[in-house]
Amino acid sequence: MPPHVLAPTIHVLGGGAIGLLVTGHLLKGQVPVRLHLRQMPSVPTCLIPLSFIEAWRGPGTPGQVLQCPVEEAGADGPIECLVIATKAQQAREAVGPLYSRLTRNSSVLFLQNGLGVFEEVANLWKEERDRQPFFLLGSTTHGAYRPAVPGEIERSVVHAGMGKMWFGAASAHENGSPRLQNLVRNLSSWVPGLALDPRLLDAKEIRDRLVEKLAVASIILPLTALSGQKNGALLSPPLETLATDLAEEVSSVLVRTGHSRMTPSWVKGRVREVAEGTRENVSSMKADVEMGRRTEVEYICGALNRMARDAGIHTPLLRMVQGLIEARQIRKVDNET
Ligand SMILES: NC(=O)C1=CN([C@@H]2O[C@H](COP(=O)(O)OP(=O)(O)OC[C@H]3O[C@@H](n4cnc5c(N)ncnc54)[C@H](OP(=O)(O)O)[C@@H]3O)[C@@H](O)[C@H]2O)C=CC1
Numbered sequence: 001m002p003p004h005v006l007a008p009t010i011h012v013l014g015g016g017a018i019g020l021l022v023t024g025h026l027l028k029g030q031v032p033v034r035l036h037l038r039q040m041p042s043v044p045t046c047l048i049p050l051s052f053i054e055a056w057r058g059p060g061t062p063g064q065v066l067q068c069p070v071e072e073a074g075a076d077g078p079i080e081c082l083v084i085a086t087k088a089q090q091a092r093e094a095v096g097p098l099y100s101r102l103t104r105n106s107s108v109l110f111l112q113n114g115l116g117v118f119e120e121v122a123n124l125w126k127e128e129r130d131r132q133p134f135f136l137l138g139s140t141t142h143g144a145y146r147p148a149v150p151g152e153i154e155r156s157v158v159h160a161g162m163g164k165m166w167f168g169a170a171s172a173h174e175n176g177s178p179r180l181q182n183l184v185r186n187l188s189s190w191v192p193g194l195a196l197d198p199r200l201l202d203a204k205e206i207r208d209r210l211v212e213k214l215a216v217a218s219i220i221l222p223l224t225a226l227s228g229q230k231n232g233a234l235l236s237p238p239l240e241t242l243a244t245d246l247a248e249e250v251s252s253v254l255v256r257t258g259h260s261r262m263t264p265s266w267v268k269g270r271v272r273e274v275a276e277g278t279r280e281n282v283s284s285m286k287a288d289v290e291m292g293r294r295t296e297v298e299y300i301c302g303a304l305n306r307m308a309r310d311a312g313i314h315t316p317l318l319r320m321v322q323g324l325i326e327a328r329q330i331r332k333v334d335n336e337t
């Protein structure tokens with residue numbers, strides 16, 4: 001009997017780029033999976049076609065159509081393992097309806113960029129800490145997007161950039177705990193050939209990785225969103241100069257809050273590397289702003305501004321870029337009403 005037959009179903013919350021990427025890999029690994037969509041198709045169904053395209057393998061790589069089980073409205077019963085794959089600002093609202101299905105025997109993995117989401121969701125259990133699930137934080141450098149699909153039911157994802165995926169317990173007292181080891185053992189036996197190749201870190205290492213990503217995101221994302229330029233525009237003036245000034249501020253917050261290696265030149269260097277490696281990318285914040293969607297700015301620039309305020313550091317530029325993005329979000333909403 002293959003090992004995955006004994007594996008509990010992995011519930012994936014959010015059928016966007018990252019949710020479909022994880023779901024597609026789990027389906028390919030024959031791991032039992034259930035996708036939770038915000039809006040179910042109007043035709044009642046428990047399976048939807050998921051077109052899965054591994055574009056990173058090279059031009060012309062044929063896509064695969066996988067049959068993806070979706071959670072039906074009104075489903076109940078405990079959830080043993082949940083992967084939250086919504087945007088940061090959507091997570092709390094999305095987890096709310098699943099609250100009673102998540103107990104201390106559940107494992108919940110967060111895959112959002114930025115900081116503050118885990119704390120917001122964990123707060124749902126503030127009156128019932130003893131039944132709070134086991135929380136894990138994840139970070140990924142894989143790149144995925146959802147191309148437009150004609151039908152209402154079909155979903156499609158393009159795995160555009162091969163990256164890495166790390167996860168670790170949200171609290172240090174779970175490092176090496178039996179349930180973490182059990183989860184890792186299960187993950188590696190359920191999904192031996194999983195191209196996502198998730199790696200386990202300890203609680204401090206995973207937070208450092210999230211902070212590292214936050215440092216880069218807090219500069220590239222607002223500058224591309226406000227200027228309407230692709231990531232590569234940060235490699236030359238005038239955005240290069242603004243990125244350098246922002247890097248000074250971001251570094252001052254991080255160094256003061258215990259991330260001593262994140263010096264101004266380290267932050268500038270990482271921003272440059274990422275802007276070079278993704279020069280043709282339309283950043284997620286630019287895409288969100290242009291589509292009139294709420295962005296993750298509060299969990300990215302906002303998280304750094306909160307850290308700065310608590311440490312008594314002034315971050316006028318970072319506060320300005322956060323405010324400008326928020327103003328754009330409000331302007332869009334005003335224009336629509
Ligand atoms: N895309 C990428 O390459 C990368 C993304 N990330 C991070 O991963 C996270 C997810 O990003 P991404 O997948 O791109 O975002 P998407 O916007 O593509 O996906 C978010 C999904 O969540 C769904 N959702 C929202 N609210 C609910 C709800 N209440 N119940 C169920 N589903 C809900 C949305 O539904 P609907 O379809 O109805 O809008 C959407 O499908 C972000 O934090 C992002 O920064 C990190 C690294 C790379």
Ligand SMILES: CC(C)(CO)C(=O)C(=O)O
Pocket residue numbers: 217220221231274278281282283284285
């Ligand atoms: C790495 C980068 C900047 C790639 O565009 C990104 O994280 C995003 O767009 O959200």
